[in-house]
Amino acid sequence: MSTTVYVSLGSNVEPQINIQKAVAAMREVFGELQLSPVYESAAVGFEGDDFLNLVVAFETEASIHDVVARSRFIEDELGRDRSQSKFSPRPIDLDILLFGDLVMNAPGIQIPRGDIVKQAFVLKPLQDLAGDVLHPQNGRSYADLWLEMSAQAPSIERVDLDLD
Numbered sequence: 001m002s003t004t005v006y007v008s009l010g011s012n013v014e015p016q017i018n019i020q021k022a023v024a025a026m027r028e029v030f031g032e033l034q035l036s037p038v039y040e041s042a043a044v045g046f047e048g049d050d051f052l053n054l055v056v057a058f059e060t061e062a063s064i065h066d067v068v069a070r071s072r073f074i075e076d077e078l079g080r081d082r083s084q085s086k087f088s089p090r091p092i093d094l095d096i097l098l099f100g101d102l103v104m105n106a107p108g109i110q111i112p113r114g115d116i117v118k119q120a121f122v123l124k125p126l127q128d129l130a131g132d133v134l135h136p137q138n139g140r141s142y143a144d145l146w147l148e149m150s151a152q153a154p155s156i157e158r159v160d161l162d163l164d
Helices: 015-030 064-077 120-130 142-150
Strands: 003-011 038-041 051-060 093-099 104-106 109-111 156-159
Touching: 003 015, 003 120, 015 051, 015 064, 038 120, 051 120, 064 093, 064 109, 093 109, 093 120, 120 142, 120 156
Parallel strands: none
Antiparallel strands: 003 051, 003 093, 038 051, 038 156, 104 109
């Protein structure tokens, strides 16, 4: 049985290049992707260059553990240094937001990802792809959650980036 997976991608170290490389690597590993628009936003939790962020969606037969392992491999290949603080510059960050309707809180895996309802740079591109999908814990659509958040959300700007 196939599961729809949504993954947030972010970079603030050579972000255009690293986002392009990450999308290409994800296509190789996971197959056909749906892509949200790309957004630029300020770094959160530290002083640093702006981030580029988007959300990708794909169908998979793989387990959540397999998807996590493959995502971490892509991050490692693109130079992600896990010894750095959570709030630090990074060439690429791949966060699994949703894995079907799964709700899971295990070491290294939180599904749905808490950032969905906390960070505009995660929720806006997610609602672009999955506005009618319901959050598996609160039952609200991502479009409704964005409508509520957008009034007080920090600025995020849509940017053009060729990801084909």
